[in-house]
Amino acid sequence: MLLKIKQAVRLxxxxxxxxxxxxxxxxxxxxLTALGQFLVSFNVFLGIxxxxxxFSAVEGFTYNEVLLCFSVVLLEFSxxxxxxxxxxxxxxxxxxxSFDQVLVxxxxxxxxxxxxxxxxxxxxxxxxxxxxxxxGVSHCSVDWNPPKIATVIFMLVGGCAVFSGLFLIYAxxxxxxxxxxxxxxxxxxxxxxxxxxxxxxxxxxxxxxxxFLIPYALVQYYPLLYLLEKDSRPFLIFVPLLAVWFLLPSxxxxxxxxxxxxxxxx
Amino acid sequence: MKKYLSFFRLRFTMGLQYRTAALAGMVTQFAWGFLExxxxxxxxKAEPEAFPMTMSATASYIWMQQAFLxxxxxxxxxxNIFDTIVSxxxxxxxCRPVRIYNMWFSQSxxxxxxxxxxxxxxxxxxxxxxxxxxxxxxxxxxxxxxxFVITLVLGLLVTVAFSMLIYVFxxxxxxxxxxxxxxxxxxxxxxxxxxPLPFFPADWQRVLELLPFASMQNVPLRIxxxxxxxxxxxxxxxxxxxxxxxxxxxxxxxxxxxxxxxTIQGG
Numbered sequence: 218m219l220l221k222i223k224q225a226v227r228l229x230x231x232x233x234x235x236x237x238x239x240x241x242x243x244x245x246x247x248x249l250t251a252l253g254q255f256l257v258s259f260n261v262f263l264g265i266x267x268x269x270x271x272f273s274a275v276e277g278f279t280y281n282e283v284l285l286c287f288s289v290v291l292l293e294f295s296x297x298x299x300x301x302x303x304x305x306x307x308x309x310x311x312x313x314x315s316f317d318q319v320l321v322x323x324x325x326x327x328x329x330x331x332x333x334x335x336x337x338x339x340x341x342x343x344x345x346x347x348x349x350x351x352x353g354v355s356h357c358s359v360d361w362n363p364p365k366i367a368t369v370i371f372m373l374v375g376g377c378a379v380f381s382g383l384f385l386i387y388a389x390x391x392x393x394x395x396x397x398x399x400x401x402x403x404x405x406x407x408x409x410x411x412x413x414x415x416x417x418x419x420x421x422x423x424x425x426x427x428x429f430l431i432p433y434a435l436v437q438y439y440p441l442l443y444l445l446e447k448d449s450r451p452f453l454i455f456v457p458l459l460a461v462w463f464l465l466p467s468x469x470x471x472x473x474x475x476x477x478x479x480x481x482x483x
Numbered sequence: 484m485k486k487y488l489s490f491f492r493l494r495f496t497m498g499l500q501y502r503t504a505a506l507a508g509m510v511t512q513f514a515w516g517f518l519e520x521x522x523x524x525x526x527x528k529a530e531p532e533a534f535p536m537t538m539s540a541t542a543s544y545i546w547m548q549q550a551f552l553x554x555x556x557x558x559x560x561x562x563n564i565f566d567t568i569v570s571x572x573x574x575x576x577x578c579r580p581v582r583i584y585n586m587w588f589s590q591s592x593x594x595x596x597x598x599x600x601x602x603x604x605x606x607x608x609x610x611x612x613x614x615x616x617x618x619x620x621x622x623x624x625x626x627x628x629x630x631f632v633i634t635l636v637l638g639l640l641v642t643v644a645f646s647m648l649i650y651v652f653x654x655x656x657x658x659x660x661x662x663x664x665x666x667x668x669x670x671x672x673x674x675x676x677x678x679p680l681p682f683f684p685a686d687w688q689r690v691l692e693l694l695p696f697a698s699m700q701n702v703p704l705r706i707x708x709x710x711x712x713x714x715x716x717x718x719x720x721x722x723x724x725x726x727x728x729x730x731x732x733x734x735x736x737x738x739x740x741x742x743x744x745x746t747i748q749g750g
Contacts, residue, residue, distance in 0.1 A: 253664030260668050264677040268526060270684050275529045399507035403514040411518045418525035419518065 225328055232332030254341030258291065261413055262349060276418045281357045282445055287413035288346070288353030289369065290437055293376025294409040295346035299339055301381040303331040304388035311391045317480050326475065330388065359444055368440050368454045375457030376436040380405060382467035383431070389467070392474030408433055415441055432460040486581060487589040494590045498597025505601035512549040512606060519545045520617055535681035539620045540708035544679055546610040546619040547704045553598030554639045555674065555700040557646055557667040561591050568653050571747045584738040587650060588731075592643050623709030630716065635703040637723040642699045644730035645670065651734060654741035675701045681710060692719075695726040 240247050265287060269280035278286070307330055310316045319329045359365060387401040408431075411419070416427050416438040427434040436457045443453035523541050527534050536544070553559060564587055567573045576583060610619035622628040649666055656662060671677060673696035680691060680701050691697050702719045705711035711719065 249662070250664065253662075253668075256665050257668040260672050260677050263672060267678060267683055267687075271533050271535070271682060272526050272530050275525050399504075400510050400514075403511055407514060407518065411522070414522060414525070419521045423521075 228324060229328060229332060233335060236335040251341035254339060255345045258342055258345045261410060265413060278415055283414060285353045285357040286415050286437060286441055288349040289372055290409060290412035292346040292350045293373055293436060294380050295343040297377045297380030299343050301331065301384040303334050304384040306334050307388040308391045308396050312395055314480050364454055365444055368443055371457040372436050372440050375460035378461040379432055379436055379463050382463040385467040385471050389471040389474040392478050412437055432463050435460040487585050490586055491589040491593040494593035495597045498594050499601060509602050509605055512552060516545055516549040536710045540710045542617060543619045543708040544704045547707055548700060550603040550606040551599050553602060554595050555642050557670045560646055561594060564650050565653055574747045583742060584735040588643060588647055595639060622707050627706055627709060631703050631707040634706055634720060634723060637727060638699045638703050641695060641723060641727050644727060644734055645695060647734045651738045651741055654745055670696055674699045695730060698723040698726045
C-alpha cells in the first residue's frame with residue numbers, strides 16, 4: 218500500500234516536471250499568459266471594492282468580512298483547479314479515444330488524467346489567489362488564535378475537496394455525453410464568482426441546497442460565522458471537513474462512468 | 484460593399500448551426516442572471532437609499548446583459564482569426580481582392596449577431612414572466628425602445644471595432660494570449676459587465692463615461708431600463724458615434740500598416 222502511494226507520488230512528480238519543461242519551451246507566452254491570468258481575477262475584487270464604496274454592509278457582512286470570504290473561496294478554487302483541472306481536457310480525451318491508452322496502462326486512471334495536462338499558466342491565478350488570501354486575512358479584524366487558524370486550514374482542505382469533486386463529476390459526465398457540459402461551469406466557476414459573498418445573501422433555499430446537495434456552505438458560510446464570531450459553537454470548526462464526503466459520490470460516479478465507457482473516436 | 488455583406492451572411496448562417504451550444508449557454512446565462520440579481524437585491528435590502536438605479540431597472544439591465552452577452556463580451560473572440568495569423572494561412576486572405584479589416588469586421592459582427600439571435604429570445608421571454616423581484620420590466624417608453632435599438636447596434640459596432648484592434652495587434656506580437664487576456668478583462672470591467680457603471684463612485688463615472696468602454700453595453704442597456712435619458716442620453720449617443728469613427732479609422736490604418744510588412748508564419 219505504502220509502496221503504491223510512493224509510486225503514485227513519483228509518477229505525479231514526473232508528470233509535473235514533463236509539463237513544466239514543455240511549458241518552458243514557450244517562455245514569453247508563458248509569462249504573459251500567467252501575468253494576464255494574474256490580473257484578470259482582480260476584476261471580481263474590484264467589483265466588491267466598488268460595491269462597498271457605496272454600501273457599508275450586506276446581510277450584516279462588512280467589506281473586510283466579505284473580502285475574507287472571497288479570498289478563502291478563491292484560494293480553495295485555485296488549489297483545486299491547479300490540482301484537478303486535468304479533468305477539464307477530459308472531454309477531448311474521450312472524444313478522440315485517447316482514454317483507451319490510459320485504460321491499458323497499469324496505473325490508476327485518475328492519476329493519469331490528472332497528469333495528462335497541467336495548465337501551467339494557471340500559476341498566475343494561484344499567485345493572485347495567494348495575494349488576495351494574504352490581503353483578506355490581514356485586513357479582516359479577526360484575532361487569530363489556534364482554533365481559528367485550524368478553521369481556515371480546514372476550510373481550504375474542504376473547499377479543495379468540493380471543487381475537485383465537481384471537476385471529477387464534470388469529467389465523469391463526459392462518459393455519457395461525450396462532450397463537456399457547459400452547465401457544470403455554473404457549479405465550478407459560478408461558485409467561485411458568486412462564492413465571494415456569504416451564501417446566506419442568496420436566501421434560505423440556496424443555503425439549504427448548498428448545505429445538503431453541493432456542500433459549498435460547509436466550506437464557506439458556517440465556518441465563516443465562527444471566524445467572524447457571529448456564532449461561537451465549536452463544532453463549526455470541523456464542519457468544513459464534512460464536505461470531504463462529497464468526494465465519495467463524485468468518485469462513485471466516475472467509477473460508474475469508467476465501467477460503462479465505450480471507446481469512441483478513431 | 485457587396486462582398487462584405489456576403490461575408491456577413493456566410494458567417495451568420497454558419498453561426499446559426501450551433502444550436503446545442505446555444506441551449507447550453509442559455510441555461511448557464513439564466514443561472515448567472517439569477518445569482519447576479521440576488522446579489523444586487525441583497526445590497527438593495529441593506530441600503531435602498533444608496534442604490535443608484537431602481538431595483539427593477541437593475542434587473543432589466545442584468546437580463547438584457549445576459550440575453551445580449553454575445554454582442555458585447557469582448558472575451559468571445561474569433562479564434563480562427565488568431566489561427567490564420569499564427570498558422571500563416573493569412574497569406575491566402577492577403578491574395579484576395581478584399582480589405583482584411585473590412586472582411587474581419589463583417590465576419591466578427593456576423594458571429595456575434597448570430598449567437599445573440601439564437602440566445603436572446605428564450606432568455607428575454609422567460610425573463611418577462613418571472614416573479615416580480617426578478618422580472619424584466621417593459622421598456623420605459625416606445626421612444627426609449629427606439630433609442631435602445633439604435634444604441635444597441637452602435638454599441639455592437641464599437642465593441643467589434645475595439646476587438647479589431649486586438650486582432651490587428653496580433654500581426655505584431657504573434658502570440659496574442661497575454662495581451663488579449665489583460666485587454667478583455669479591462670474592457671469588461673470598465674464597460675459595466677461586472678457592475679453597471681452607475682454603481683461606480685461619481686468621480687470614476689465622470690472619467691469612465693469619456694472612454695470607449697462606456698459606449699458599448701452601458702448605453703443601450705441603461706436606455707432600455709430608463710436609467711439614462713434626456714441630455715445624458717444624447718451625449719452618450721454622440722460619444723458612441725465619435726468612438727466608432729475613431730476606432731475604425733485607427734484600426735484600418737493600423738491594419739494597412741501591418742499588411743505592408745506582414746511576416747507569414749508557419750510552413
